[in-house]
Amino acid sequence: MRRSEIRGHLLDTALRLFNLHGYHATGIDLIIAEAGVAKTTLYRHFETKEDLILAALERRDEEARAEMRTYVEQRTSDPVERLMATFDFLEACVRDSQFRGCIFMSAAGEHKEAADPVFRAALMHKRLVLAYFEELAHAARIAEPKRIADAINLLHEGAVAVAQVTRSAEPVRQSRRMAVTLFDREVRAPLVSSAQRADAQAARP
Amino acid sequence: MRRSEIRGHLLDTALRLFNLHGYHATGIDLIIAEAGVAKTTLYRHFETKEDLILAALERRDEEARAEMRTYVEQRTSDPVERLMATFDFLEACVRDSQFRGCIFMSAAGEHKEAADPVFRAALMHKRLVLAYFEELAHAARIAEPKRIADAINLLHEGAVAVAQVTRSAEPVRQSRRMAVTLFDREVRAPLVSSAQRADAQAARP
DNA sequence: ACGTAAATATACCGATCTGTATCGTTTAGC
DNA sequence: GCTAAACGATACAGATCGGTATATTTACGT
Known part of the structure; x- marks a missing residue:
């Protein structure tokens, strides 16, 4: 491994272990063992464990938000459907075995x-x-973008929390349906994709 | 302190510290110091720390659900309003400084x-x-009690998660409003209390 | 009131924690 | 290719972890 990659590799390893076992339960010794790196090396890149945690969270923050942006923007250009696409992105996250x-x-x-x-x-x-939700809601020309962003945020958090304990992606699908029900009278365009509308028409002709 | 109270006192102390600092971050030594009890005593009542955690969670589970039942049942006898009263109970929990x-x-x-x-x-x-949500939904004669219970559950979890990081009770109030919006066409009775309806009438006569 | 079981205080155990020190080796930039 | 910095391996420090052992005192049931 090249020296320039070590820091990033340490952050990725730490993030994986923090995700699997939590922060207090993940010791420095485990992180360096999994990363295949000496303890001295870790402490050359990060002063303390807390610094490592903060750097890992910062990395993951940028990564996660960039992933969501990419997913949403390449799925549809319709601003309203983009709001709903955040739920599809969330579902993909929750379906990950990790x-x-x-x-x-x-x-x-x-x-x-x-x-x-x-x-x-x-x-x-x-x-x-x-x-970001506010940004999407604003682009969708929704009357109260902040309120709708709060609502989407709340549905996201609820879905993730329930999915975490039930080990199921169904809560995310349900939260998406709830979002549709909540907003379908508040926005200028339908909240289901044209493909889904076609499916619904085919199901009950 | 009477001997018969020690076990319960240990559980209460442990629960308070777990709530304040988390489980891994709360050591046995801190628990016994805060409880004012010798370490031997703790280990006479609980074989391991995990046993203590499990006993504490069991105690809190029964306590919390009994509190919610009591709050909801004494607030209103209307089965539909009882569904909404769960949010009011939640708001009281979130407003607690602890x-x-x-x-x-x-x-x-x-x-x-x-x-x-x-x-x-x-x-x-x-x-x-x-x-319990299903029980309330069933009593309210809602068409799909399980789906509505899932929805309420998801709104609760979302509200608690957002409240946890924002340190605000507003997410709970918003989740309640979202529940009203979601269900006001699905149930047989209005979802706001008669007092709230009177307020609304007074506001715009 | 008495005897027993449970409380206390204290010392201790081995393991593990974060973090440092040492030192030999490897690598990267000039 | 030289030099300085970074890496690896290991040992270790000091604290804290969960849990035990022991010896003494206290409280409760009969």
Whole structure:
């Protein structure tokens, strides 16, 4: 492994283990063993474990939001359908065999003090995701974009929480349907894709 | 302190600390110090820390569901309004200064293996709460009680998750409004209380 | 009131935790 | 190719972890 890749490899390894076992339960020794790296090397890149956690969360924050953006934008150009596509992206995340809940919620759950840097990093991620929902709602020319973004955010969080304990993707599908029911009278265009509308027509002709 | 109270006192102390700091971050030494009890005493009542966690979760499960039942049943006898009263109960929980998120979600978040007894205890609590929602939906003579119970459950979980990071009760109020919007055409009676309807009439006569 | 079971305090165990120190080896940039 | 920085391996420090052992005192049931 090239030296320039070590830092990123450490972050990826740490993120995988944090996702699998949580933050307190994942020791430095396990991280370096899984990464195949000496302990000295880890502490040359990150001063403390907390710094490693913060760097990992920052990396994952940017990565996750970029993935969602890419998924949503290449799925449809219709601004309203893009709002709904966030649920499809979420469903894909939840269906991943490695899904163990939202790592930012876990981070906040293990670092509950509002002043804890880890908690603040988790909060910041949530704010940025919410801002993206607002951006989508604004583009969709919805009357109250902030309220709709809050609602989508709440449905997302509920779906992830229920999916985390039930180990099922069905809560995400249900939250999507709830979003459709909630918003289908508030926006200018239908909230189901043309393909789905065709399916529905074919099902009951 | 009487001997018969020690076990319960240990469970209460442990629950308080688990809620404040999480499970891994709360050591045995802190629990016994806060409880004012010798370590030997704790280990006479609970074989391991995991046993203590499981006993604490079981106690809190019964306590929390009994509190919700009591709150809901004494607030209104109308079965439909009782569904909505679960949100009011939730709002009271979230407004508590000690609120740090759902301790069962935290437990599942720190014990992610599906076979972990702690994870299973958290899952069991969620199933029982969902069953109560179904019970309420059934009493309200709703067409699809299970689907509505799932929806309420999802809104609850979303509200708690968002409230946990934003440190606000507003997400709970929003989830309640979303529930009203979702169900007001599905049930036989209005979903706002007569007092709220009077307020609305007074506001715009 | 007495005897037993459970409480206490304290010391201790081995394991594990985060983090450092040492030192020999490898790599990257000039 | 030289040099300086980074890496690997290992040992270790000091704290804390969950859990035990022991010896003494306290409280409860009969």
